[in-house]
Amino acid sequence: MEFITSYDGTTLAFRTLGDGPPLLCLPGGPGRAAEYLGDLGGLGAHRTLILPDTRGTGASGTPADPDTYRVDRLVADVEALRRHLGLERVDLLGHSAGGSLAMLYAAAHPDRLSSLTLVDPSFAGVGLPSDTGVEQVIASRASEPWHAEAVEAHRHMTTATSFAEAAPYRLAFEPLMYGRWDAAARAHAAADPAQRALPVSEHFYRDYTPDTAQLLASLGELACPVLLLVGEVDLWPTAEAAAGAASLFPAVTLAVQPGAGHYPWLDDPRAFTATVEGFLVRAR
Template identity: 80%
Template sequence: METTTPFTTFTSYDGTRLAFRTLGDGPPLLCLPGGPGRAAEYLGDLGGLGAHRTLVLPDTRGTGASAAAADPASYRVDRLVADVEALRRRLGLDRIDLLGHSAGGSLALLYAAAHPDRLASLTLVTPSFAAVGLPSDTGAEAVIAARAAEPWHPEAVAAYRRMKAARSFAEAAPHRLAFEPLMYGRWDAAARAHAAADEAQRSLTVSEHFYAGYRPDVEALRHRLAAVSCPVLLVAGELDLWPTAAAAADAAALFPAATLTVQPGAGHYPWLDDPQAFTAGVEGFLASGNGITATPSL
């Protein structure tokens, strides 16, 4: 399959026009972006994973090239499951290799619970566990304290406290950039550029509605996820705050047999902190007899 970059659009269940693009070569890997409410552009080629997989990169409704929804309530995480299923159908795949990052991990978990028979594999990269009622910040204060020698630490921690106290994404937004060094393993030029792009790539409307009014049926979700039979990879960053490696280790028990990888020195975007390690880990998982080999209808 040849690499392509233009957006392809399709109509979801309620008539909303959604967009995705493909990047790379090889078997397809459907990648759900997080934020919540950030266009998939920030995923890049996932640290070179596109050299091994055709990355299918959808923009969540209301973000990037996807149209805004007539009903903002459809931005809620559980209702977005229907968009993922609509995209699977558009791709013409009976089963999909699914990757979810951050809040996209919450969406991927809900998709797995609703459509386990449609999954060939599930890769959760530094995912949020909010959708399944589990904490994501277990031990976060210890992770923060371990980075106290960093020159940006006092300002970033102060911004972190303000964001934690914020009552909305809009209220937290002015503090996001100052907080961002805590989300990367290395606060270098690449990390600064990646963080600075957030504001232009994010829809605060989608952010605000993503979890608004959502109350997970924790017992039912855990029961469904415990029955998921496809291979599951859970990638955590050693230095990440949401989720911490400790929270990811606890969440691995949601599945009957999940592989947990904690990437050393990595934050919330492990493909930026060590592209080679990230790509080797994810591709190794996908290539070890897991996943699909079919070509989607793009």
């Protein structure tokens, strides 16, 4: 584990994993330590993964001001890490809520990106829906033995007013977030509570109102290539929502991984790694 001091004196932790050109990977959750990313399905065999813990999560420090957990203010932490790493331009990957952060970083610092990879990103950071067609995706999995319980938990999750209120239903809901509810998926989901910092989750989008028009204009001028990779049965975002958002970017590759959920590197590591590494090679 390595540490840097960000703009406001908060200590940020990150670790590096793998070998090859660097790839800066922003975790989601929001508020989940980067540990859940693992080695992204073996991507570390091709890239040096730089895995920061968002402030307030994992080994990173707790800031004096909890408002700095907000997604737009986290952009400054990403820039602080880029500077520390000495990278003039960076290949950036964001997963889930980390995808929102990655898009905001791209809008603020487009000249610092060599490529942008968005893996099942939330579009909340740019003010677009992530759940278009979600009921159809849920219905498509009706034959699964866990389906009824997961649907009931999903109802509670979507009507909860806070992450803390939703927490008791999360594990029952989790099968809907994976393409296969096997032992690896169950272990990954069970690790969530210990890896999640609820204060970060609660503040991530609190009082944040995106300037959608300006953000879409900025992303529409993004010069670097973009990979938008989503699981076929993910709920947040759905493949339909991702297809609608793909037109934001002038140089985009949209990849829908068959049978995958919100964590496509777990559902089919080989397919995930081939897609991402193939894109990164072409982006050079």
